[in-house]
Amino acid sequence: MRRLCLLLLLICPPLFAELHETDWLELMPEEDRLALEQMPQIEHAGAEADRAFDAPGGLKQADDLPAVMYSRNTVAAMDGRQVLLGGYPVPLESDEQGRSTEFFLVPYPGACIHVPPPPPNQIVLVRYPAGVMIEDIYAPLWVDGRLQIEPVSNALADAVYALDASEVRAVE
Template sequence: MRRLACLVLLLCCTLARAETPETDWLELMPPEDRKALEEMPEISHDTPEADGTFDQQGGLKQRDKNLPAVMYSAKTVAALDGKQIRLGGYPVPLETDAKGHSTLFFLVPYAGACIHVPPPPPNQIVLVRYPKGIALDDIYAPIWIEGPLKVEQVSNDLADAAYAMDAGVVRLVEEGDL
């Protein structure tokens, strides 16, 4: 009996430590948006940003009004609302605490999204609230976020996001994760 109790305890501890499976960014897009993205023609990068000169406004908001509609899409996947997920991406810091740790940031699928053309659509941007804060010394270093995803429209001067998360875990991606 004692041995069975130990095995049950070991199994419970192992399950408790198991990471939430990774969610792919494309899972945040409804099927019709994924299809439209796959069929989208190549986008020109002949812009001032590509030449190293940047628009004063910058940010993640779509400024080119001639892109396919999928690049402006805020359509979400309702089944993800409230679902515990783990998502990897790159931070765009918004707010820091007294220690300089980021407590509010956007997570985007690729590094430098705030200066690349075009920025991701709103359904590929997640606003992350993390009161514990994380030191983000390099915004080109990928991070993991984990917590319940919310379908929540967020708009500010920098970006429009279709999702948000009150993250329970935020950490840098480590070599062992790859």
């Protein structure tokens, strides 16, 4: 049985490529991960009163955070890689049927309404022309597609990765 599994891996690697879930920390260089581990606790209280997530700058960083929270550092090895990434959507664009065709994917729920948001290297712009119905931003999604290093800045957030999704589905 073991030989059969190894043979299948050699013959059909694309079939097994999607089985590997990409960890969000793989998108950060080692020095950024270490800096995050050493960072003091950040207060999240009161963010909703300060501004709405969809207001200009709603996911932008405040000016008084540790430098790692503004990091635009990327991992070159991730550029062009096929990934399966789980996260939470922040809708940006939708089609006539109300399906989201472009959204930010963030690693934890509430990142779109709590300060501080993730660093730019922990926010991924997802483009999905087929669209997906997003009824609850607290419901996680799996996104499968090719990741690119692509700096993106709009009124809502800054990101340094973009992903052209081939599939988007709810986490079950």
